[in-house]
Amino acid sequence: MNSEASTVFEFGPFRLEQSEHRLMHKDRPVPLPGKAFDTLSVLLERHGKLVSKQDLMDAVWPESVVEENNLDRNISTLRKALGEQSTGEPFIETVPRVGYRFIAPVNVATPGLLRRRAEDREPEPRHEIRFCVTPDNVRLAYATVGSGPPIVRVANCFNHLDFEWGSPIWRHWVRDLARGHSLLRYDGRGNGLSQRDVDDFSLDAWVQDLETVVNAARLETFALMGHSQGSSVAIAYAVRHPERVSHLILCGAYARGACHRESAELLEARRALETLVALNFGKSNPDFFHFVTSFYIPETRTPEEQEWFKNLQLISVSSRNLVRFMRACDEINIRDLLPKVTVPTIVFHSHGDRVAPPEEGRIVATEIPNARFVPLASGNHLLLAEEPAWKVFREELESFLRR
Structure with missing residues (x-):
C-alpha cells in the first residue's frame, strides 16, 4: 500500500480517508474490517487499472502467505458495503481468474483541499x-x-x-x-x-x-x-x-x-x-x-x-x-x-x-x-x-x- 496514507478518495456518495482509516457515506461512517479497508485503498490508488489477485494479496498481506479466498471475502464485503453506482453498475469489476478493477470515477484530493472545500460549504442545519x-x-x-x-x-x-x-x-x-x-x-x-x-x-x-x-x-x-x-x-x-x-x-x-x-x-x-x-x-x-x-x-x-x-x-x-x-x-x-x-x-x-x-x-x-x-x-x-x-x-x- 501507499506509505503516504494522507490521500482522500472521493467516488459516488463515498469518501475514503486513508490517514483516518475511515470510509464515509454522505458524512456517515461505513464500518469496514481492516483488511477490507486496505483492499479498497489499493484498488482506489490504482483506479481504472486492472490489479491482479497476486498484487492485491501482496499489498494487503505484505508479510504473510494467505489463501485466495481471503481476498474473495474482502471483495464480497466491499460490494455489500458500497452497493451499486447510480448507473446500476458495480464499483468493482471482476476480471475472471485474473483480478479486479475499480471502475467508478474517482477524485483524489489532499486534506488541505478538503479543508478548503469544507470551509466553502454551507454549514449543515441543526435541529x-x-x-x-x-x-x-x-x-x-x-x-x-x-x-x-x-x-x-x-x-x-x-x-x-x-x-x-x-x-x-x-x-x-x-x-x-x-x-x-x-x-x-x-x-x-x-x-x-x-x-x-x-x-x-x-x-x-x-x-x-x-x-x-x-x-x-x-x-x-x-x-x-x-x-x-x-x-x-x-x-x-x-x-x-x-x-x-x-x-x-x-x-x-x-x-x-x-x-x-x-x-x-x-x-x-x-x-x-x-x-x-x-x-x-x-x-x-x-x-x-x-x-x-x-x-x-x-x-x-x-x-x-x-x-x-x-x-x-x-x-x-x-x-x-x-x-x-x-x-x-x-x-x-x-x-x-x-x-x-x-x-x-x-x-x-x-x-x-x-x-x-x-x-x-x-x-x-x-x-x-x-x-x-x-x-x-x-x-x-x-x-x-x-x-x-x-x-x-x-x-x-x-x-x-x-x-
Whole structure:
C-alpha cells in the first residue's frame, strides 16, 4: 500500500480517508474490517487499472502467505458495503481468474483541499428537539430546523426524529425542505421519541397531535405537508383551521383507508399481515422486513437504504403499536371533507405506489377544489434522493410555495 496514507478518495456518495482509516457515506461512517479497508485503498490508488489477485494479496498481506479466498471475502464485503453506482453498475469489476478493477470515477484530493472545500460549504442545519403535551396527556417530541417561511410535516408511522436525521430514507426530505424554510417535524403518539404507552390511535387523536405541536411551536400560518396517512390528518386540519394553512402539500395521499376501498379478499390479506406484525414475525424471520420494504421503497438501489428502513421499522414503533396504527389507518374515511378544502393544494403521487393506490391520489386531487396533481415516475411510496422523481418533486414544490 501507499506509505503516504494522507490521500482522500472521493467516488459516488463515498469518501475514503486513508490517514483516518475511515470510509464515509454522505458524512456517515461505513464500518469496514481492516483488511477490507486496505483492499479498497489499493484498488482506489490504482483506479481504472486492472490489479491482479497476486498484487492485491501482496499489498494487503505484505508479510504473510494467505489463501485466495481471503481476498474473495474482502471483495464480497466491499460490494455489500458500497452497493451499486447510480448507473446500476458495480464499483468493482471482476476480471475472471485474473483480478479486479475499480471502475467508478474517482477524485483524489489532499486534506488541505478538503479543508478548503469544507470551509466553502454551507454549514449543515441543526435541529432542536423539544416536547409538548396533548390535552389527553400524551407527550410529543417535535423538532425545528432551518429558517424562513414555516413548513409543518405531519407525523407518519415510521418516524423517529433523531434516527431519521442521518437516514438515507428521510434526510434529503429534511435537508431540502429546510432550504429557505423553517421545517417543523414531530413524532406522533406511540412513535419515535414521543410517548409510547398510549391508548388512542385514531384520526381525531392524530389531528389533536398536530394542533398541539403547532401551538407549542407558536406558528400562526404555515405550509402543511401530509404524507401517506398524514395526508388525511393534514386535510382534516386544513378544513378545521383554513386560516392557518397557507399551502396544503399531499404526498402519496388517500382519503379512504383499506376498510373503505378494498375487496373482502384483500382485507383478509391485510388482516393476515397484521397478525404477522403482532407476532413480531420480523424477529425470527428477517426477510419479513424486506417484504415490508418492498412495499414502501421497492425501487431502492442500495443495501444501505434497505438496512436503514429495516432499522427504522425496529426503532420507531413497537409491534403492538404498529398493529393499532395499521387498524386506525384502515378505518380512515374523510372523502366527505375533500370538497370543503379551501386552501391552495398540490397532490404528488407515484404511479407505482403500493401503499397508497394511485387511484386514491387522483380521487383526492379531483375532489379538492382547484387542486393541482403531479404524477411521479416512481414505484416508491417514499421518494429516495437519487431518483429522478425527487428532482421533479423539489422543483414542483418550490414553484408551488412561491405562489
